[in-house]
Amino acid sequence: MIQETIITTQNSEGQAHLAPMGIHVQNDEFIILPFRPSTTLDNLLSSRTAVINYCDDVRIFAGCLTGHRDWPLSAAEKINGVFLSAALAHCEVEIIRVEEDEIRPKLFCKTIHQVQHHPFQGFNRAQFSVLEAAILLSRVNHLPIEKIESELNYLSIGFEKTAGPREQEAWQWVTSAIQEKLNKAKHL
Numbered sequence: 298m299i300q301e302t303i304i305t306t307q308n309s310e311g312q313a314h315l316a317p318m319g320i321h322v323q324n325d326e327f328i329i330l331p332f333r334p335s336t337t338l339d340n341l342l343s344s345r346t347a348v349i350n351y352c353d354d355v356r357i358f359a360g361c362l363t364g365h366r367d368w369p370l371s372a373a374e375k376i377n378g379v380f381l382s383a384a385l386a387h388c389e390v391e392i393i394r395v396e397e398d399e400i401r402p403k404l405f406c407k408t409i410h411q412v413q414h415h416p417f418q419g420f421n422r423a424q425f426s427v428l429e430a431a432i433l434l435s436r437v438n439h440l441p442i443e444k445i446e447s448e449l450n451y452l453s454i455g456f457e458k459t460a461g462p463r464e465q466e467a468w469q470w471v472t473s474a475i476q477e478k479l480n481k482a483k484h485l
């Protein structure tokens with residue numbers, strides 16, 4: 298199974314970095330798969346630790362891809378790192394093995410410490426729509442314009458019916474960024 302999470306890492310100067318990543322869950326191991334080049338990958342290879350944040354505030358997913366990166370962070374408990382203050386839960390992990398790859402290395406991690414902060418509030422279709430739109434934004438240069446437009450149209454159905462203020466803000470960031478890139482592509 299793949300879980301959509303926010304990975305927090307730190308560089309050697311202690312500067313925190315946030316990135317949405319779909320992590321693979323395999324028995325009691327997690328596999329983080331960053332595409333090169335990646336700050337998350339560089340930080341993970343140097344520090345050997347990371348935090349997996351389980352978060353339902355989709356503004357953070359959207360924000361990482363649209364320049365809104367300044368989210369409150371708190372110190373991790375068992376590793377040198379940070380977690381998102383908005384996380385429902387977080388998991389502090391350590392790399393146990395790396396499978397090298399020129400495009401997308403696999404970083405196998407084991408849990409050092411796990412903390413539950415808030416209860417899971419149930420599924421929300423607008424959150425799904427924002428995540429899918431954010432993925433479209435991260436691939437906008439590799440997909441045909443018609444596909445992006447038709448997927449956004451479909452995603453807007455669940456979004457319109459179920460969004461709250463956080464989802465509306467996140468949707469606005471992502472769809473504006475997609476529109477900007479599509480306009481540029483149309484004028485090339």
Ligand SMILES: Cc1cc2nc3c(=O)[nH]c(=O)nc-3n(C[C@H](O)[C@H](O)[C@H](O)COP(=O)(O)O)c2cc1C
Pocket residue numbers: 301302315316317318319320330331332333334335336337338358361428431432435
């Ligand atoms: C829901 C979601 C899941 C993502 N999963 C991955 C992933 O597994 N690997 C990856 O390299 N990028 C993934 N991305 C895109 C990255 O978050 C984004 O490109 C980011 O800039 C990664 O590069 P960085 O480590 O340099 O920050 C995902 C984006 C979203 C919105």
